[in-house]
Amino acid sequence: MKIVYFYQYFSTPKGAWGTRVYEFAKEWVKAGHEVTVVSSVYSKSDIKAKRLIEDQYFEGVHVKVLNVRIDNKQSFLKRIWSFIAYSVLSCYYALTLKADVVIASSGPITVGLPGLIARYIRKRKLVFETRDLWPEGAIELGIIKNRTIKSFAYWFEKKCYLASSHIVTLSPGMTQNIKRRFNLTKVTDVTNAANISLFSNPVSFDASYVKAKKYAVYTGNIGMVNNSYWLFEAARYLKQIGRDDIVILLIGEGQQREELEQKAKEEGISNFIRLGLMPKSELVGYVQNAVASLVPLKGTPVLDTSSPNKFFESLAAGVPVIQNTQGWMKDFLLKHEVGYTLNPNDPEELANKLIWMADNPEIINEMGHRALSTAKEFFDKDYLANKMLNVLEEVHGSK
Numbered sequence: 001m002k003i004v005y006f007y008q009y010f011s012t013p014k015g016a017w018g019t020r021v022y023e024f025a026k027e028w029v030k031a032g033h034e035v036t037v038v039s040s041v042y043s044k045s046d047i048k049a050k051r052l053i054e055d056q057y058f059e060g061v062h063v064k065v066l067n068v069r070i071d072n073k074q075s076f077l078k079r080i081w082s083f084i085a086y087s088v089l090s091c092y093y094a095l096t097l098k099a100d101v102v103i104a105s106s107g108p109i110t111v112g113l114p115g116l117i118a119r120y121i122r123k124r125k126l127v128f129e130t131r132d133l134w135p136e137g138a139i140e141l142g143i144i145k146n147r148t149i150k151s152f153a154y155w156f157e158k159k160c161y162l163a164s165s166h167i168v169t170l171s172p173g174m175t176q177n178i179k180r181r182f183n184l185t186k187v188t189d190v191t192n193a194a195n196i197s198l199f200s201n202p203v204s205f206d207a208s209y210v211k212a213k214k215y216a217v218y219t220g221n222i223g224m225v226n227n228s229y230w231l232f233e234a235a236r237y238l239k240q241i242g243r244d245d246i247v248i249l250l251i252g253e254g255q256q257r258e259e260l261e262q263k264a265k266e267e268g269i270s271n272f273i274r275l276g277l278m279p280k281s282e283l284v285g286y287v288q289n290a291v292a293s294l295v296p297l298k299g300t301p302v303l304d305t306s307s308p309n310k311f312f313e314s315l316a317a318g319v320p321v322i323q324n325t326q327g328w329m330k331d332f333l334l335k336h337e338v339g340y341t342l343n344p345n346d347p348e349e350l351a352n353k354l355i356w357m358a359d360n361p362e363i364i365n366e367m368g369h370r371a372l373s374t375a376k377e378f379f380d381k382d383y384l385a386n387k388m389l390n391v392l393e394e395v396h397g398s399k
Contacts, residue, residue, distance in 0.1 A: 001033045001034070001100045001101060001392065001393070001396050002033070002034045002036075002098050002099050002100045002101075003025075003028060003033055003034065003035045003036070003099065003100070003101050003102075003103065003392065004036050004038065004093070004094075004097050004099040004101075004102045004103070004118070004124075005021060005025065005035060005036065005037045005038070005102075005103045005105065006038050006090050006093075006094075006102070006103065006104045006105060006111050006114050006115060007021050007037055007038070007039055007103075007105040007111070007129075008039060008040045008042065008070060008083075008086050008105075008108075008111065009021075009039070009040075009042045009044075009045060009070070010022065010037050010039035010042075010045060010047055010063055010065075011042065011044065011045035011046060011047060012046055012047075012058055013195070013198065013279065013280040013281060014046040014279050014280075014281075015044060015045040015046035015047070015279060015280070016044045016045075016252075016277035016278055016279060016280070016283070017042060017044040017045050018192065018309040019195070019280065020192055020193055020309070020381075021037060021105070022058065022061065023193060023195065023381045023385060024193075024381075024384070024385040024388060024389075025037060025061040026058070026059045026060060026061055027381075027382060027385040027386070027389070028385065028389055028392075029059065029060035029061055030060075031389065033389075034062075035060075035061050035062065036061075036062045036063075036064060036093075036097055036099075037061060037062070037063045037064070038063075038064045038066065038090050038093050038097075038114070039063055039064070039065055039066065040065070040066050040067075040068040040069070040070055040082070040086045041065065041066075041067055041068065041069050041070065042069075042070050042071075043069070043070065043071035043072070043073075043253075044072075044253070044277055046279070047063070047065055048065075049065045049066075049067040050067075051067065052066070052067050053065065053066055053067065053089075054067070064093060066086055066089045066090070068082055068085045068086045068089065069082065070082045070083075070086075072221050072223065072253065072254055072255065073253065073254065073255055076143070083108045083110040083111075084110060086110070086111075087110040087111060087113045087114060088113075090111075090113070090114035091113060091114045091117045093114065094114035094115070094117040094118040094121075094122065094124075095117060095118075095121065095122060099118065099122075099124050100124075100125065100396050101124070101125050101126075101127060101392050101395055101396050102114075102115055102118040102119070102124045102125070102126050102127070103115075103126075103127045103128075103129055103168075103392075104116075104126065104127075104128050104129065104160065105129040105131060106128070106129065106130060106131060106132075106134055106160070107131055107132050107134035107137075108134055109134040109135055109153060109156060109157055109160070112128065112156060112157075112159070112160035115128060115160060115163070115164075116159065116160065116163055119163045119164075120163070125165045125395050125396065125398070126163055126164045126165060127164060127165060127166050127167070127168060127391065127392060127395055128160050128161060128163075128164040128166075128167050128168070129167075129168045129169075129170075130167060130168070130169045130170065130174050130178065131170050131307075132170075132174075132305075132306065132307075133174060133177060133302055133305060134153070134157065135150065135153035135154060135157060136157075136177075136302050137302045137303070138153075139153070140300050140301065140302045141224075141225060141298065141300060141302075158182065161178065161182050161184060162182070164186075165186070165395045165398060166186045166187075166188065166391055166394070166395050167184065167186065167187045167188070168187075168188055168189070168190050168388060168391060169187060169188070169189045169190075170189065170190070170191055170192055170307035171189055171191060171305050171306065171307040171327075171328055172189050172328045173304055173305030173306075173327040173328045174189065174305045174307070175187050175188070175189040177305055188387075188391055190384050190387050190388045190391070191307050191312065191378075191379060191384065192307050192308070192309050192311070192312050192379075193312060193379055193380065193381035193383075193384040193385070194312040194313055194315060194316035194375045194379040194380065194381060195280075195313075195316065195381050196316050196375060196376055196380055196381070198280065198281070198284060198316075199284055199287065199288070199313050199316035199317040199375075200316055200317065200318065200372055200375075202285075202288060203281075203284050203285045203288070204285055205282070205284075205285025205286050205288075205289065207289070209249070209273055209275060210247045210249060210273065213245050213246065213247050213271075214245065214246055214247070214291050214358040215246065215247035215248065215249045215273075215290055215291065216246070216247075216248055216249070216290055216291055216292045216293070216294050216322070216354050216357075217249045217250075217251065217286055217287055217290040217292075217293055217294065217319075218231055218248070218249070218250045218251070218252070218293075218294040218295075218296070218310075219250075219251045219252055219283060219286075219287065219293075219310050219313075220251075220252045220254075220308065220309075220310055221252055221253070221254040221255075222250060222252050222253060222254030222255070222256050222257040222260065222274070223254040223255040223256050224255070224256065224298060225297065225298050225303070226254070226296055226297060226298070227296040227297055227298050227299070227324065227344055228250075228254070228256050228260060228296070229256070229260070230296050230324070230344060230345075230347050230350065231248050231250065231272070231294060231296060231347075231350075232248075232260050232263065232264065232269070232272055232347075233347035234248060234347040234348070234350040234351040234354070235247075235248040235264070235269050235271050235272035235351075236267065236269050236272070236347075237347055237348050237351040238271055238351045238354070238355075239268075239269055239270070239271055241351075243351070243355055244270060244271040245271075245358075246271065246291075246351075246354050246355060246358050247271045247272075247273055248271060248272050248273070248294070248354075249273050249274075249275070249286065249290070250272075250273070250274040250275070251274070251275045251276075251277075251278060251283060251286060252274075252276075252277060253276065253277055257274065260272070260274075261274055284317065287313060287314060287317040287319055288317045288318065288319065290319050291320075291354065291357050291358050291364060292319065292320050292321070292322050292339075292353075292354065292357055292364075293310060293313075293314030293317070293319045293320070293321050293322070294321075294322050294323075295308055295310055295311050295314070295321055295322065295323035295324075295329070296322075296323065296324055296344065297323070297324060297325055297344070298344065299324065299325075299343075299344035299345060301326075303325055303327075304325045304326050304327030304328075304330075305327055305328070306325060306327075306329070311323065311329060312375065312379045314371070315338060315371040315372065315374055315375035315379065316372065316375040316376075316379065317371075317372075318368040318369065318371050318372040319368055319371060320338055320339045320340070320357070320364060320367045320368060320371060321333060321338065321339030321340075321371070322339060322340050322341075322342060322350065322353060322354075323339065323340075323341055323342075324341060324342050324343065324344035325341070325344075326341070329341070332374075336370060336371075336374045337367065337370060338367055338370050338371040338374055339367070339371070340353060
């Protein structure tokens with residue numbers, strides 16, 4: 001099969017971003033398929049470009065790099081412009097690249113445009129990959145407020161789904177949402193994957209940042225959607241009650257990074273520490289040695305369907321997860337006893353849970369062993385790459 005994958009955020013393990021598309025695509029290449037990924041330049045990725053368009057290759061995966069920069073710290077209008085620019089440039093490749101199956105990976109929903117061009121003008125078979133529920137998420141979070149834009153976005157979302165031979169989602173919650181709202185049946189969830197060998201093999205790390213204290217780690221974007229103030233307020237409470245021996249360590253960047261660092265400095269919250277972006281290979285040690293991995297999100301229903309990379313990577317590292325959504329992750333943690341779900345609006349609850357975890361290492365170690373076992377069973381990258389490939393082969397073989 002010739003597979004063309006429209007995805008804006010391609011990264012390898014040398015970057016500080018999820019590697020799902022890289023991991024899947026290289027396995028498909030090993031299986032004898034041709035894969036071309038059309039990507040832009042994301043600030044957290046290791047992919048760079050000097051010219052407007054560059055051809056790059058990674059373990060047999062052909063990546064068309066469109067030199068359109070995307071950064072979470074960009075203004076709303078700048079990010080919208082980046083999405084549109086990538087989408088319009090990608091349409092050329094929707095028309096010109098040979099493909100048996102085209103994958104359009106959203107969000108943002110604008111990635112659907114080259115998918116629709118390939119489907120209706122070139123008669124390609126389209127698989128729509130829903131990474132998050134655009135535009136529902138952006139509307140629920142108040143990012144999109146204009147009524148006309150809302151209506152258009154919902155219309156465009158429906159067009160993308162109905163044009164697809166199959167829809168792949170990143171969580172069971174997304175699958176249920178789409179089936180319910182659009183009365184569709186060909187919807188399969190293929191969650192984000194965990195690189196078991198990378199995250200489960202012990203590696204050294206620089207412990208000087210936490211000064212040998214016990215810590216909970218958060219990796220990723222520092223911003224409103226990720227409920228970053230919840231972490232700061234928990235660190236502040238730990239400091240107030242004399243348990244600043246427990247550190248909350250953030251590794252990442254984002255819109256609220258500077259203001260939170262400034263507040264921590266002004267208030268002397270020394271147990272709230274941030275490190276910058278780092279490659280996966282360097283990140284692993286920090287995750288492996290944490291008391292808990294934090295997967296916070298803003299308390300809103302659409303985020304209950306989320307499928308964050310850090311959730312899977314934490315389990316693969318053998319580390320219990322603390323998260324605060326009310327969807328499939330809550331059910332998974334409860335069923336397999338590999339973490340806890342807390343109130344997204346109660347930082348004292350988070351602080352008290354971390355105290356208990358830090359003071360009960362034997363119980364937490366047992367939980368960590370179960371976490372790794374469940375990651376191997378449900379979230380191995382090779383298993384999930386093959387699961388999605390089966391969907392593509394079914395679509396390719398259908399009339």
